[in-house]
Amino acid sequence: MTQGHSTRSVADHAALVDRLIRTALSRRGPDTVAVEDAHGRVAHTDLRALIDVPSFRNSQMDGYAVDAAAVAEVPVELDVTGVVAAGDDGGDAHVPGTARKIMTGAPVPRGADAVVPVEDTEAVGGRVRIGRSRRSGEYVREQGSDVRVGDVVVPAGTRLEARHVGAIVAVGHASVAVRPRLRVAVVATGAELVAPGTEPGPGCLYDSNGPTLAAAAIADGAEVTVRTRSTDSAEHFAAVLDDALTRADVVVTSGGVSMGDFEVVRDVLGPRGGTFGHVGMQPGGPQGWTDLDGTPVISFPGNPVSTLVSYLIFARPVLRDLAGLPALRPDDAILVDAVRSIPGKRQFLRGRRTPGGITTSGPGSHLVASLAAADVLVDLPEDTTEVPAGATVRVWPL
Ligand code: AMP
Numbered sequence: 001m002t003q004g005h006s007t008r009s010v011a012d013h014a015a016l017v018d019r020l021i022r023t024a025l026s027r028r029g030p031d032t033v034a035v036e037d038a039h040g041r042v043a044h045t046d047l048r049a050l051i052d053v054p055s056f057r058n059s060q061m062d063g064y065a066v067d068a069a070a071v072a073e074v075p076v077e078l079d080v081t082g083v084v085a086a087g088d089d090g091g092d093a094h095v096p097g098t099a100r101k102i103m104t105g106a107p108v109p110r111g112a113d114a115v116v117p118v119e120d121t122e123a124v125g126g127r128v129r130i131g132r133s134r135r136s137g138e139y140v141r142e143q144g145s146d147v148r149v150g151d152v153v154v155p156a157g158t159r160l161e162a163r164h165v166g167a168i169v170a171v172g173h174a175s176v177a178v179r180p181r182l183r184v185a186v187v188a189t190g191a192e193l194v195a196p197g198t199e200p201g202p203g204c205l206y207d208s209n210g211p212t213l214a215a216a217a218i219a220d221g222a223e224v225t226v227r228t229r230s231t232d233s234a235e236h237f238a239a240v241l242d243d244a245l246t247r248a249d250v251v252v253t254s255g256g257v258s259m260g261d262f263e264v265v266r267d268v269l270g271p272r273g274g275t276f277g278h279v280g281m282q283p284g285g286p287q288g289w290t291d292l293d294g295t296p297v298i299s300f301p302g303n304p305v306s307t308l309v310s311y312l313i314f315a316r317p318v319l320r321d322l323a324g325l326p327a328l329r330p331d332d333a334i335l336v337d338a339v340r341s342i343p344g345k346r347q348f349l350r351g352r353r354t355p356g357g358i359t360t361s362g363p364g365s366h367l368v369a370s371l372a373a374a375d376v377l378v379d380l381p382e383d384t385t386e387v388p389a390g391a392t393v394r395v396w397p398l
């Protein structure tokens, strides 16, 4: 992809961005985090049980610990030799032909081999009447019946949800090795940009791309370590970039990559080995990438729709994968109205699901409000020129 002449396919550019970002993250070793902080992180290695779980035989019910032989014929009355609560040690060994009152989770006394749930019993003075017989092992949770020392509880690559956190704590871990989280720097460029909450002067507008890209990267599991803006001055952009490089694994820029007079990203990064050119898509045709000593700079065009579509197509899949998030899958959907598409370009239209099918909004890549109203991207292949109303198209969730 040279300065604007050749055109790359969306798939080729996506593969390139994928490789650059993956390689950048692979240079970092795993993090070790306390289990309290492990939620949402991705297991670096297989997490194995450090202890048997349960770690001791215990009761599955509130009831009476017995030997099954003593309750083979019912009803039967047995002497009650005491009470074992959760947190007690097992106490004295069980005497065959007696019962011990036991609570859920309490250790089953040595020699007892079944628990009769309290619902099938009746206290009679210091004795208990057992109304139902139980086989050996019933309502007894054996040591290691859930997992044994050394068994894999959570495989490497799993994103740790609440249930995984519970399991790794239960098997004895206090901390866990997790994949490093991708650190993303977002740099929006444009002399016209102002920060939210300030008064835009003549010719100026709010930087919406920066917050959009940051929100998208966070939603896709990355850590946004730099959010900044640069003017169209080469010195300013170079300084902002050099700072971003020290704090991020990947830098994402918006604006300054097309064919105007003040294309600061292209002007600064071109001489530093950057490649700028066209990808066969609309919106989002002008794209750039630079490998700055192993830190990739992925450069998107500045129109807000182009920026977000570029992010969704090129960055979202790899970010989600690195964060252990499931890949988003396209659906088939019916188009309400006919649409046209430019031959030779993969076209992404903003669409909205309605009961009658997908409606699409106009092509303008500056239309932020129509982007907010959309909930899908309609993906039209390169060779498509027209799609009639009622046709089936491929849509991606937004
Ligand atoms: P550029 O790609 O720099 O030529 O920008 C293309 C268009 O997108 C211009 O109309 C810019 O004003 C607009 N634009 C660029 N950056 C941003 C941004 N961060 N937020 C909102 N609009 C932007």
Ligand code: MG
Pocket: 189, 190, 191, 255, 256, 262, 302
């Ligand atoms: Mg610009």
